[in-house]
Amino acid sequence: MLLHTPPTSLGLRPDLAAIATHVEFGSRVLDIGCGDGALMDALQTQMGCDARGMELDGALVERCVARGLSVVQGDANADLANYPDKAFDYAILSQTLQTATRPDRMLDELLRVGQRAFVSFPNFAHWRTRAALMFGGRMPVTRALPVSWYETQNIHHVTIEDFRDLAKAKGAGIERAWFFANEKQIGAPAANWRAEFAVFELSR
């Protein structure tokens, strides 16, 4: 949905590549906010997955249909409710949580329709963001968050520690996590300072 970083190897953004390489082969996957279907395509062709998508932007849905993917135009805030419980092995929400009307409810829905969930988001506690706010005194406009406060779709900024708290409050277990800076994966230590993006794998 929101493309913050250029494609890397496999033609996927690093957060998507982390997801694509860690789903189980042949699993059933729902990609929420699937964009032009790059992740779905990789999941189907390289991981043998049965992938379905949801995307708000009709022009992107059209591109997905044209590449043979099954994608429904819809709003994740409302339309996830129409999927049955545990219909998928994985529900994937990439770069979309911070745009949700109620991220907490969306997390509930992810773990209702999926056995597991992958969630990726930009980390608002990255040092560059902190510095921009502390020294600039204005809402940060950074490489990871390139849009001004008044027109950004990111209405619920979140940090890695915030996300861990939310997962705990929701009774969701954190299976694995990956952190990224400068389009490369970095280690877990001090990730809340160092990571521009995070990917979490959750279960309940």
Added chain:
Amino acid sequence: MNAAPSLSLVYRIPHLLPLDSGQALGDVEIAYETYGTLAPDASNAVLVCHALTGDQYLASLHPITGKPGWWERMVGPGKPIDTGRHFVICANVIGSCMGSTGPASIAPDGQPYAMRFPVITIRDMVRGLVALLDGLGIARLHTVVGGSMGGMQALSLAANWPDRAARVLVIAATARHSAQNIAFHEVGRQAIMADPAWAGGDYYAAPAKPDNGLAVARMAAHITYLSEAGLTEKFGRRLQAREAKGFNFDAEFQVESYLRYQGSGFVQRFDANSYLYITRAMDYFDLAEEFGAGAQGGKLADAFAGTQARFCIVSFDTDWLYPTAESRHIVHALNAAGAKVSFVELSAPHGHDSFLLDHDQLDRVVKGFVE
């Protein structure tokens, strides 16, 4: 073009056609057109289902109006439904009047059926189409596609004959007729029946046909195919061939003139009794009901349980006849059934009829899905 109008191929169904009413029709004929070449393994067949007043002249000259086929912009060599790759079939539905068996056809007693023709359903129309596919040796369609009533047929085929189509493309359609849909159709039927020339449906040998009633029915229906904004843009309050209001009841406004033209053109090519039967079939359509125990009991998802087909559902944002909510209803049912489904709402100014008009995005969706 100097070519004489093509006469359609006709397939005679070699068995009784059972109907939802409990009756059966014998000696049923299906008039159809084909485009392209059927592959030796019959794997490239695309069935296009036509709308209420459509016919089999999908991409060939209409023998009565002399106009190009109704979806010529979509079907042909190199077009989104590419006849260079696919064998495309379009058949006139039963109940209609362009060569397939309908109320104007001759019954076994030598007289036209007229109102003795049994009331049919969308599923009965599809039974006729499936019989044609049997006759053509096509076990499984590459794609079944339809807009409006054609979309209802595509849904009915997918639900009732789930092994007969690998892909199902449904454009500007609905899985059930709403009270408003039925109400508009009833206006049309009553206009026909109120015409003295209708004569209880027995007008085939009479000098006059119920053209006035049928024209009014078409005018009322035509409004539902367009958007308010589309009508405003096209006609506004402009007057027709006059400078000022004439204080009379001529077609003073352009929109009146347009509707009268639509009505008078329509009666040249359509049978009033067919209009009654086909609108009735559409009003009876409620796919969920067909798969429920009680009269109101069914869940639409049950209609698609276990389907292996891929679906693509398309709606238009200005279509108030079968609005996007109806398409979403279908999508939710398909999701609940675990079906592979795509859905997109396209933006177009022209309401329900947008599926017949120039729309690049629709072309790309159709091309992408059918390939």
